[in-house]
Amino acid sequence: xxxxxxxxxxxxxxxxxxxxxxxxxxxxxxxxxxxxxxxxxxxxxxxxxxxxxxxxxxxxxxxxxxxxxxxxxxxxxxxxxxxxxxxxxxxxxxxxxxxxxxxxxxxxxxxxxxxxxxxxxxxxxxxxxxxxxxxxxxxxxxxxxxxxxxxxxxxxxxxxxxxxxxxxxxxxxxxxxxxxxxxxxxxxxxxxxxxxxxxxxxxxxxxxxxxxxxxxxxxxxxxxxxxxxxxxxxxxxxxxxxxxxxxxxxxxxxxxxxxxxxxxxxxxxxxxxxxxxxxxxxxxxxxxxxxxxxxxxxxxxxxxxxxxxxxxxxxxxxxxxxxxxxxxxxxxxxxxxxxxxxxxxxxxxxxxxxxxxxxxxxxxxxxxxxxxxxxxxxxxxxxxxxxxxxxxxxxxxxxxxxxxxxxxxxxxxxxxxxxxxxxxxxxxxxxxxxxxxxxxxxxxxxxxxxxxxxxxxxxxxxxxxxxxxxxxxxxxxxxx
RNA sequence: GCUGAGGUGGCAGAAUGGUUAAUGCGUCGGACUGCAGAUCCGAUUCCUGGGGGUUCGAUUCCCUCCCUCAGCUCCA
Numbered sequence: 001x002x003x004x005x006x007x008x009x010x011x012x013x014x015x016x017x018x019x020x021x022x023x024x025x026x027x028x029x030x031x032x033x034x035x036x037x038x039x040x041x042x043x044x045x046x047x048x049x050x051x052x053x054x055x056x057x058x059x060x061x062x063x064x065x066x067x068x069x070x071x072x073x074x075x076x077x078x079x080x081x082x083x084x085x086x087x088x089x090x091x092x093x094x095x096x097x098x099x100x101x102x103x104x105x106x107x108x109x110x111x112x113x114x115x116x117x118x119x120x121x122x123x124x125x126x127x128x129x130x131x132x133x134x135x136x137x138x139x140x141x142x143x144x145x146x147x148x149x150x151x152x153x154x155x156x157x158x159x160x161x162x163x164x165x166x167x168x169x170x171x172x173x174x175x176x177x178x179x180x181x182x183x184x185x186x187x188x189x190x191x192x193x194x195x196x197x198x199x200x201x202x203x204x205x206x207x208x209x210x211x212x213x214x215x216x217x218x219x220x221x222x223x224x225x226x227x228x229x230x231x232x233x234x235x236x237x238x239x240x241x242x243x244x245x246x247x248x249x250x251x252x253x254x255x256x257x258x259x260x261x262x263x264x265x266x267x268x269x270x271x272x273x274x275x276x277x278x279x280x281x282x283x284x285x286x287x288x289x290x291x292x293x294x295x296x297x298x299x300x301x302x303x304x305x306x307x308x309x310x311x312x313x314x315x316x317x318x319x320x321x322x323x324x325x326x327x328x329x330x331x332x333x334x335x336x337x338x339x340x341x342x343x344x345x346x347x348x349x350x351x352x353x354x355x356x357x358x359x360x361x362x363x364x365x366x367x368x369x370x371x372x373x374x375x376x377x378x379x380x381x382x383x384x385x386x387x388x389x390x391x392x393x394x395x396x397x398x399x400x401x402x403x404x405x406x407x408x409x410x411x412x413x414x415x416x417x418x419x420x421x422x423x424x425x426x427x428x429x430x431x432x433x434x435x436x437x438x439x440x441x442x443x444x445x446x447x448x449x450x451x452x453x454x455x456x457x458x459x460x461x462x463x464x465x466x467x468x469x470x471x472x473x474x475x476x477x478x479x480x
Numbered sequence: 481g482c483u484g485a486g487g488u489g490g491c492a493g494a495a496u497g498g499u500u501a502a503u504g505c506g507u508c509g510g511a512c513u514g515c516a517g518a519u520c521c522g523a524u525u526c527c528u529g530g531g532g533g534u535u536c537g538a539u540u541c542c543c544u545c546c547c548u549c550a551g552c553u554c555c556a
Contacts, residue, residue, distance in 0.1 A: 009484095012484095029556090030556065031556090032556075033554090033555085038556095039556090041555090041556055042556055043556095044556075045556045046556085073554090074554075075554065075555095154483090157483065157484070157551075157552085158482090158483045158484065159482080159483055159484090159551085159552065160482080160483085179553085180553075181553095182553065183553095206553090206554085207553095226556095227556060228555080228556030229484085229485075229550070229551080229556085230550070230551065230555055230556065231551095231555070231556065232483095232484080232550095232551070233483080233484090233551055233552065233553080234551090234552080234553045235553085235555085237553095238553090258484095258485095259556070260485075260486090260550095261485095261549080261550065261556075262556085263549065263550085266548080266549070267549085268549080268550070268555085269555095270554095270555075297492080297493075297503095297504080298492085298493060298494090299493085299494075301485080302485090302486080302493080302494095303485070303486070303548095303549065303550080305492095305549090310491090310492095311492085314491080314492065314504090314505055314506090315492090315505095317504090317505060317506085318492085318503095318504050318505055319504095321504085322504095324518075324519090328519095363494095369494075369495095371493065371494055371503080372494060372495080372502085372503085374494095374503075374504085375493090375494065375502060375503035375504075376502095376503085377503095378502095378503055378504060379502080379503065382503090385519085385520065385521090386520080388519090389519065389520060442514075445514080447514055447515070450514085450515095451515075451516085454516085454517095463517075463518090464516095464517080465516090465517050465518050465519095466513065466516090466517080466518090467512095467513095467518075467519080468512085468513090472518090474518095
């Protein structure tokens with residue numbers, strides 16, 4: 001098992017990663033409230049932890065990764081009410097769309113998506129523990145967490161409850177003992193979905209589902225909790241307070257991993273600002289790998305500023321050269337078959353390739369530095385340029401060796417994988433007929449006609465390139 | 481105001497108490513092309529927010545100031 005160091009937000013230090021029960025790793029990532037479609041900020045979190053889980057698994061850890069779905073919540077009820085839809089089926093719809101986008105993004109690591117409403121008995125049981133333990137109190141059919149009873153409340157975020165800006169957005173609900181207390185169980189309001197509880201009909205508060213789920217599925221303590229930085233307070237603070245008070249065990253989480261937020265031209269994305277860029281649109285326009293590359297090309301804890309019309313375009317340019325090299329390599333190996341004889345790599349080249357793979361693992365072992373790994377991939381392709389330029393002379397074995405770093409990238413980062421060219425959508429014979437016409441035009445020196453044909457093909461998304469005496473074509477955006 | 485994360489070349493973005501501070505994009509040359517693209521070769525050697533301090537040596541450690549973003553009970 002590889003030695004990994006990880007930054008933990010709670011202790012504010014980078015420490016050796018030691019799972020509670022190696023090689024198993026329990027991992028929980030705050031999921032979604034499916035009241036709207038995923039945006040590119042959600043994609044960043046998803047890709048970060050997808051790649052992180054892939055890396056751990058590559059290193060021999062047995063990762064159990066779950067992501068919750070808050071399918072009952074104020075926003076769902078509000079959105080449902082506005083559109084005349086049942087909140088639960090609204091949640092199902094959006095969750096289905098979310099899953100489609102995540103599949104397209106290449107998210108493969110999540111083992112399960114537990115839904116809040118499937119854990120109501122666990123939620124009620126945990127609230128009861130908190131009430132019995134004196135950490136929570138009932139009022140007007142609701143139950144609140146008494147923040148003052150949990151001494152470490154605020155430790156994760158460095159907040160002191162008494163220092164919170166008074167009155168800001170703290171609802172001065174009747175029944176609350178202190179403004180900072182948060183709701184565990186919300187008394188029923190007519191027309192909303194409700195469940196029975198010892199305190200009367202109602203529904204779960206926002207924070208409680210996570211700990212009900214994790215205690216049940218991962219145990220009272222687990223290894224990794226991930227989410228966007230914006231959830232640190234109050235949500236994660238509440239999770240700690242709930243779980244640790246309910247189970248009596250501490251710490252709830254070994255490593256808190258908070259992902260730097262993605263901003264839009266320097267500002268937070270939000271519906272009220274009207275600057276939300278949908279993940280679906282990004283995938284449509286740039287394809288999954290460019291989007292993944294964009295996220296992974298920065299450290300996960302750094303904030304990332306998204307500028308429409310620039311950020312993903314730059315990512316496409318940068319990623320294109322890596323993708324191009326891996327495509328050529330994979331295509332050549334496919335053409336060569338497994339047993340082609342040919343030039344062998346020098347021992348230096350073999351060693352460099354092996355060392356590159358080692359560098360990739362090392363980069364991710366030090367606080368999951370994907371940017372460093374990508375830099376190593378670029379360096380290696382740069383160094384190997386002369387070899388990569390004469391692939392048709394190499395043996396199959398040499399080609400396989402050279403594929404090593406790209407196979408690593410495919411497995412862990414979800415980049416530079418199998419050839420995704422969707423050539424079935426064009427008819428090769430038709431393209432070839434055009435190319436033949438162009439070749440005849442070039443032969444007789446009619447370059448305006450040759451260029452007209454090339455431009456027409458380009459307009460259809462088919463890029464024509466002359467390599468020495470050979471003309472090749474490919475679909476534009478072969479990274480898709 | 482309080483809490484947290486940041487400030488690195490034209491841009492994006494790593495790293496480190498010590499050889500020329502990665503890598504990529506862009507730009508500029510060259511090779512190859514009818515031209516272009518792709519690819520290859522080379523250049524872009526005076527970039528670490530300001531000011532102090534510790535040190536033989538600071539971008540890194542300490543203090544201080546300035547600026548940006550986020551959180552302060554909807555948020556990934």
